[in-house]
Amino acid sequence: MRKLPILVAVIVVALVLVLSSLFVVDERQKALVLQFGQIKAVKEEPGLAFKIPFIQEVVYYDDRILSLDTSPTEVTPSDDRRLVVDAFARYRIADVVRFRQAVSTGGIARAESDLEGILIDRIRAVLGADGVTSNTILSSERARLMQTITEQSRARGEVLGIEVLDVRLKQTNLPEQNLDATFARMRAEREREAADERARGEEAAQRVRAQADRTVVELESDARRQAEITRGEADAEKNRIFAEAYGADPEFFEFYRSLNAYRAGLRGENTTLVISPDSEFFDYLSSDQGRGAAPATAPQPAAPQTPAADQ
Numbered sequence: 001m002r003k004l005p006i007l008v009a010v011i012v013v014a015l016v017l018v019l020s021s022l023f024v025v026d027e028r029q030k031a032l033v034l035q036f037g038q039i040k041a042v043k044e045e046p047g048l049a050f051k052i053p054f055i056q057e058v059v060y061y062d063d064r065i066l067s068l069d070t071s072p073t074e075v076t077p078s079d080d081r082r083l084v085v086d087a088f089a090r091y092r093i094a095d096v097v098r099f100r101q102a103v104s105t106g107g108i109a110r111a112e113s114d115l116e117g118i119l120i121d122r123i124r125a126v127l128g129a130d131g132v133t134s135n136t137i138l139s140s141e142r143a144r145l146m147q148t149i150t151e152q153s154r155a156r157g158e159v160l161g162i163e164v165l166d167v168r169l170k171q172t173n174l175p176e177q178n179l180d181a182t183f184a185r186m187r188a189e190r191e192r193e194a195a196d197e198r199a200r201g202e203e204a205a206q207r208v209r210a211q212a213d214r215t216v217v218e219l220e221s222d223a224r225r226q227a228e229i230t231r232g233e234a235d236a237e238k239n240r241i242f243a244e245a246y247g248a249d250p251e252f253f254e255f256y257r258s259l260n261a262y263r264a265g266l267r268g269e270n271t272t273l274v275i276s277p278d279s280e281f282f283d284y285l286s287s288d289q290g291r292g293a294a295p296a297t298a299p300q301p302a303a304p305q306t307p308a309a310d311q
Contacts, residue, residue: 020053029060030096039097061099061108065092065165068112073120074175075127081134082178085127086170089119089153091162099161111160118156119167122149137172145169258284 025031025043033041033049035056043049044063051058069088076082093099093111103110126149127137137145146169154164174182246253261281265273275281 017053021050023049023051023058025049025060028062028064030063030093031061032059032096032100033057034059039100042097044096059100061093061096063093065090066108067091068115068119069170070116070119070123073123075124077127077132077134077137078130079133079135081182082175083127083134083137084171084173084175085123086172087119087123087149087167088170089115089150089167090165091115091157092165093161094158094163095161097161098159102160111162114160115153115157115162115164118153119149122152122156122167123169126152137169142169142172255284 023031025046027046029046031043031049032039033043033051033056035052040056041049041051043058067088067090070086073085073087074082075085099111103114106113126132126145132145136142146167150164150167153167157164242253245256258281265271265281
């Protein structure tokens with residue numbers, strides 16, 4: 001019976017020793033086994049692991065992708081238009097041994113402080129390089145600049161055991177004290193560009209109007225020429241028809257002309273004619289023999305105009 005308490009004590013001590021020697025590494029973590037501050041083992045794979053109880057200790061580090069927002073940073077591009085830039089970076093602890101040696105007991109807070117210094121330094125260096133203007137930063141070249149900042153920050157971050165995955169510029173603003181002057185300068189530039197555009201537009205409009213006027217004159221001239229040609233051709237055709245009609249039956253032609261003359265002369269309800277009864281105008285009204293008995297002067301083919309007035 002006296003051995004039972006001793007056995008229980010031995011079991012308890014053994015259990016404490018076993019539990020103190022075991023530790024679990026989560027899949028989201030990496031672990032270092034330290035002995036008197038010295039690294040004795042690195043556990044990067046998740047699972048159960050062992051250490052010497054009471055002598056060794058375990059330090060865990062996050063193995064996930066982390067993010068860091070930088071403080072607003074003022075940069076001066078090559079055109080001397082100062083900008084305030086906000087950025088953020090995504091990173092992860094790539095080498096836990098180097099990370100421990102770099103930050104010691106400072107942990108993530110110390111690492112992020114150092115990493116922010118690296119990011120700000122690289123942002124100022126890249127955005128302040130020769131040939132990089134404020135317009136370049138605000139243009140599509142921004143992506144290339146961010147890639148350059150990422151590559152340079154990644155090289156610097158390796159010293160801390162950190163792999164910088166990506167650096168992005170969140171906001172790019174003008175300093176508060178420069179906003180009014182910058183807006184005024186931008187407004188003046190836009191007004192000058194608008195005036196230039198209006199001048200070019202007016203010049204183009206004048207060219208179009210001049211071309212249109214010239215086209216109108218040419219079209220009218222061509223139309224008049226075509227009309228004269230058509231009118232001449234019509235007159236020639238009319239004369240030809242009259243000549244043919246006269247050659248086919250001169251008596252009928254004269255009679256037809258007289259009828260047209262009567263119709264043209266007696267047009268209207270209150271027409272009054274004062275003509276001598278011996279006038280040739282009444283030749284066909286005063287005689288049933290027609291002009292054959294007293295032939296009149298043969299008409300000229302182009303002279304009669306009465307048929308044209310009837311058309």
